[in-house]
Amino acid sequence: MLTARTKTGKIICLGYDYKKETLLYFRSKEEFICPICGESVLLKLGDQRIFHFAHKQGSTCRDFYESESVYHMEGKRQLYQWLIRQKVPSVLEYYDREIQQRPDIMFKYNGKKYALEYQCSTLPEKVFIKRTQTYLENDYIPLWILSSTHIHQKRKDIVSLSNFHYLFLRTTTTGKFYIPAYCPDQHLFHLVESITSYSIKNAFIQHSLYPLEKTKLDGLLEPKMGNHLNLSSWNREIEKFNLNWTLHPGKGQKTFLYEIYNKNMNLFLLPPEIGLPVPHSILIQTSPVIWQTYLFLDVLANKNLDDLITLQEINMHFKKRISRKEIVLRKLPQLEGLNPLRAEMEYLMQLVQLGILTRKGETIFQMRRKIIIPKSNREREEAKLLFYKKNSHILFKS
Numbered sequence: 581m582l583t584a585r586t587k588t589g590k591i592i593c594l595g596y597d598y599k600k601e602t603l604l605y606f607r608s609k610e611e612f613i614c615p616i617c618g619e620s621v622l623l624k625l626g627d628q629r630i631f632h633f634a635h636k637q638g639s640t641c642r643d644f645y646e647s648e649s650v651y652h653m654e655g656k657r658q659l660y661q662w663l664i665r666q667k668v669p670s671v672l673e674y675y676d677r678e679i680q681q682r683p684d685i686m687f688k689y690n691g692k693k694y695a696l697e698y699q700c701s702t703l704p705e706k707v708f709i710k711r712t713q714t715y716l717e718n719d720y721i722p723l724w725i726l727s728s729t730h731i732h733q734k735r736k737d738i739v740s741l742s743n744f745h746y747l748f749l750r751t752t753t754t755g756k757f758y759i760p761a762y763c764p765d766q767h768l769f770h771l772v773e774s775i776t777s778y779s780i781k782n783a784f785i786q787h788s789l790y791p792l793e794k795t796k797l798d799g800l801l802e803p804k805m806g807n808h809l810n811l812s813s814w815n816r817e818i819e820k821f822n823l824n825w826t827l828h829p830g831k832g833q834k835t836f837l838y839e840i841y842n843k844n845m846n847l848f849l850l851p852p853e854i855g856l857p858v859p860h861s862i863l864i865q866t867s868p869v870i871w872q873t874y875l876f877l878d879v880l881a882n883k884n885l886d887d888l889i890t891l892q893e894i895n896m897h898f899k900k901r902i903s904r905k906e907i908v909l910r911k912l913p914q915l916e917g918l919n920p921l922r923a924e925m926e927y928l929m930q931l932v933q934l935g936i937l938t939r940k941g942e943t944i945f946q947m948r949r950k951i952i953i954p955k956s957n958r959e960r961e962e963a964k965l966l967f968y969k970k971n972s973h974i975l976f977k978s
């Protein structure tokens with residue numbers, strides 16, 4: 581840890597750049613105490629490691645706070661210095677006794693209180709969610725920043741994101757999603773933006789790298805981002821993904837395959853209107869191909885021309901699929917309150933733009949054209965080519 585107090589109550593914060601001689605002098609004069617448990621701690625001034633305080637052997641407090649690596653300490657120190665350089669009121673290793681939580685940095689910005697957690701080790705999902713909820717209930721805005729070492733790029737625009745990564749997902753005030761990461765070795769923010777997931781693990785993304793020195797706090801909290809999803813790459817990956825999981829389907833996927841087989845459908849003969857990317861699809865772990873097929877089977881396929889479709893009807897089927905675990909929602913503790921039904925709504929709006937539905941009211945749609953299921957590969961290919969040629973200007977707009 582980087583903060584301790586002296587017997588007289590003075591706080592020593594190693595977030596500042598002290599010279600080693602100064603600290604050696606302090607150490608010869610003072611005794612240091614852990615501000616949380618009150619036990620005495622040692623000031624470590626080795627040449628290899630970052631200067632820090634450490635509990636003595638056998639302390640019960642140490643397990644909580646000292647499994648932190650040099651990388652972690654260095655990261656939070658840099659982030660702290662970055663904040664105070666911008667004159668943002670910040671406290672390193674702030675201990676909130678009331679909630680018994682200790683964010684790496686607490687800072688105040690635009691009248692709001694933030695709890696910054698720089699996370700280098702993986703944390704059990706339950707602990708992450710509990711901590712985040714406690715922050716939210718106590719008027720903190722949680723700001724979880726992942727260590728960049730956790731981001732594994734598959735290709736330039738595709739990255740593997742686990743459930744753990746998604747815990748870090750936050751949103752700007754304009755409703756764009758991103759995952760913030762930081763690398764203390766390179767002094768670099770690494771933002772994973774424009775996340776459009778097409779399977780549980782894989783997503784199209786955009787990487788943005790911002791040097792710490794040139795970035796303001798606003799650039800981290802409200803990054804400017806566009807949407808760069810490429811139409812043909814999306815289509816190619818979706819097809820590759822479909823092929824992959826039909827070869828090795830999981831339990832939930834078997835249920836899906838069985839159901840569409842019973843309805844005389846085939847995963848490789850899906851119409852191009854099914855499996856489209858929509859922004860809030862990120863709230864749903866199940867692939868867009870699957871949840872949009874369910875929406876088709878549950879509602880759209882049973883409608884004739886001019887029939888009405890209500891959002892309530894769609895919502896009811898959606899909830900039923902969720903309760904049967906045929907559609908799985910993502911755990912996104914920092915985005916509680918966002919309704920996954922928004923993804924369904926965005927999809928309906930796309931169908932409106934594609935001329936399949938018309939909107940009759942806030943939550944009412946009317947069937948204008950049926951979605952045609954291709955009967956052969958050739959039909960499917962033809963339909964796809966025509967579809968993308970005609971509609972690329974309306975799809976993928978953010």
Ligand SMILES: [Zn+2]
Pocket residue numbers: 614615616617618619635641642
């Ligand atoms: Zn302690």
